[in-house]
Amino acid sequence: MTDKLPENNFPAGYEVPKVWTWDKGNGGTFASINRPIAGPTHDKELPVGKHPLQLYSLATPNGQKVTIMLEELLALGHKGAEYDAWLIKIGDGDQFGSGFVGVNPNSKIPALMDRSTPEPTRVFESGSILVYLAEKFGAFLPKDLKGRTEAMNWLFWQMGSAPFLGGGFGHFFAYAPMHIKYAIDRYAMEVKRQMDVLDRHLADHPFLAGSEYSIADMATWPWYGRLALNQAYGDAGKFLEVDTYKHVQRWTAEIAARPAVKRGCMVNRVSGDPADQLPERHDASDFETRTADKLATA
Ligand SMILES: N[C@@H](CCC(=O)N[C@@H](CS)C(=O)NCC(=O)O)C(=O)O
Structure with a gap:
C-alpha cells in the first residue's frame, strides 16, 4: 500500500489507517442497514401461517x-x-x-x-x-448425474457471480454516493464478461443445464435476465449494451413468458406497478384479490 500516493487516492488525501473503523455516515443507499457485526438487534418472533x-x-x-x-x-x-x-x-x-x-x-x-x-x-x-x-x-433438477451436475455447475456459477453484478457493478453504478470510474470500469468489464459466458453457452443450449428448464435458470434469470431486459440498476442495460447478447435475450424472453415466473415475480414485491405487487401471499387466489392496487381500493 505504500506505493500509492495519498493525492491519487479517492477521496484525495485518504490514507488507509492501521485499523479500520466504522464510518456510519458513508452515505451509500444501504448505509442505514449495513453493519460490521452479525446477530439480532431486537426481539421479534416471525409470523407462521397455515401452509407447510x-x-x-x-x-x-x-x-x-x-x-x-x-x-x-x-x-x-x-x-x-x-x-x-x-x-x-x-x-x-x-x-x-x-x-x-x-x-x-x-x-x-x-x-x-x-x-x-x-x-x-x-x-x-x-x-x-x-x-x-x-x-x-423431485423436480427442476435433472435426475441423471451428468445433467444434475451441469445444473449444479450453473447454480454455483450464479451464486458466485451475482455478487459481482449486484454488490460490485450495481453498487458502484447505482447505489454508491458518488461515481468512481475505476470501480465502475472494473465491474462493468466483469459483468460484460459474465454476460458473454452466458451468451456463448445459451447459443447451443436451450437452458443452462441443457435441454431441461431447471433451478439453474430460476437462480440466474432474476439477475441476468432482468439486466437483459434493462430492468436492473436504472439504465445499466443500455450502459452494458445488453441487446448485443442475442442468446441471453432469447432465453430471457422465453423464461419471462412463463406464467409461474410472472406470478413468482409479484410475490413480496413492494415497488413498481401496484397491480404487479403482492406484498404477502397466503393463498393462490391472492394473485386475483390481494395485489396492492386491489388492497388500496378495498
Ligand atoms: N447469498 C445470499 C444473498 C442474500 C442477500 O444478499 N439478500 C439481500 C437482498 S437481495 C438482503 O437480505 N440484504 C439485507 C442486508 O444485507 O441487510 C442468498 O443468495 O440468499
Whole structure:
C-alpha cells in the first residue's frame, strides 16, 4: 500500500489507517442497514401461517428465485409446495429480528422454514433453498448425474457471480454516493464478461443445464435476465449494451413468458406497478384479490 500516493487516492488525501473503523455516515443507499457485526438487534418472533412452507422474503432477485420455484412447483401440481410468503422489509431492519436470525444467522432474505418435517427445517441461502425444494419434490433438477451436475455447475456459477453484478457493478453504478470510474470500469468489464459466458453457452443450449428448464435458470434469470431486459440498476442495460447478447435475450424472453415466473415475480414485491405487487401471499387466489392496487381500493 505504500506505493500509492495519498493525492491519487479517492477521496484525495485518504490514507488507509492501521485499523479500520466504522464510518456510519458513508452515505451509500444501504448505509442505514449495513453493519460490521452479525446477530439480532431486537426481539421479534416471525409470523407462521397455515401452509407447510413459510417463506420470509422480499422480491429482490435473490427473493424472486425462490418464489419463482414455488410457483413452478405448484403449477406442476405439487400441492405440498403451498406456502405463506411473509414480507421482510430489509430497509426497516426486519432481517435483524431474533426470529429471522434464528432462521438465517446471516440476516439476509430469502429464508425458508419447512414445517412439514418432524422438526421444522430451516433453509437459508437462495441456492440452498432451490436445491432443497428441488430434492424435496423431485423436480427442476435433472435426475441423471451428468445433467444434475451441469445444473449444479450453473447454480454455483450464479451464486458466485451475482455478487459481482449486484454488490460490485450495481453498487458502484447505482447505489454508491458518488461515481468512481475505476470501480465502475472494473465491474462493468466483469459483468460484460459474465454476460458473454452466458451468451456463448445459451447459443447451443436451450437452458443452462441443457435441454431441461431447471433451478439453474430460476437462480440466474432474476439477475441476468432482468439486466437483459434493462430492468436492473436504472439504465445499466443500455450502459452494458445488453441487446448485443442475442442468446441471453432469447432465453430471457422465453423464461419471462412463463406464467409461474410472472406470478413468482409479484410475490413480496413492494415497488413498481401496484397491480404487479403482492406484498404477502397466503393463498393462490391472492394473485386475483390481494395485489396492492386491489388492497388500496378495498
Ligand atoms: N447469498 C445470499 C444473498 C442474500 C442477500 O444478499 N439478500 C439481500 C437482498 S437481495 C438482503 O437480505 N440484504 C439485507 C442486508 O444485507 O441487510 C442468498 O443468495 O440468499
